[in-house]
Amino acid sequence: MTAVLEVSGLNKSFGGLAVTNNVSLSLEPGDRTVLIGPNGAGKTTFVNLVTGNLSPTSGTVRVAGEDVTRLSASERVRRGLVRSFQVTRLFQDMTPEEHVALAILQRQGKTGRMFGHYAAMAPVMEEVRDILGTLGLLPLAETRVREIAYGQQRLLEIALAMALRPKILLLDEPAAGVPSTETARIEQALDRLPADLAVLMIEHDMDLVFRFAKRVVVLAAGTVIFDGDPRAVTENAEVRAAYLGSYADARRHA
């Protein structure tokens, strides 16, 4: 199968500090890959290089075969490389329905003047309901964000990314800050994402990692030290030494 995202030999240094060392990684449609690693391993930097928020010192990023290394973040979004939004960018007085409709209209290049009339646009409303349904947010479609639980606000971030029709979805710690009573809801919503979407997630919650991932990539000091089956990761000596030892022991004794 053709890679939808292909990162080759990516390097990034800040001053003298090499933060990304010759990282290569490719994703195919339907991939569910989680990037893990200790604090400061370079996970966020890597995602910023992929999205175009940072420029690499060397290396290439390709989306569906096209070299996008020199393209801006918004040009990459138009090609289907989308990162989930941040809760801090949600409008507290707007509803999920309004947020998603606005994102769809933006994708379609329609102006703000059209926004007030979105409810009359059947295809937009159909897409809004479809996306909110996937993320389990339909019952809250018309509730203001300020009245919605934090975990569901995080799901709305993913809904907004879905409104941009991604081929590759980059999720930055979707369960961070979410109370444990709400994480099951996040897991269920992630399970309902389209089967052909390629997902790359950064996550620290190892229970979520092992439930979601079909593949795990481990970064340590900017270098990929493991790329493969989640079942093999906890037994890998280098990964245990760098990161996972205590978690693997806890699982074994549980």
Ligand SMILES: Nc1ncnc2c1ncn2[C@@H]1O[C@H](COP(=O)(O)OP(=O)(O)OP(=O)(O)O)[C@@H](O)[C@H]1O
């Ligand atoms: N703009 C910058 N200038 C200088 N150093 C930076 C910059 N951004 C990141 N770094 C350094 O690069 C290293 C990797 O940081 P990064 O945030 O990518 O790691 P991370 O794996 O995402 O960590 P965490 O899990 O804590 O979020 C760190 O040592 C950090 O201090």
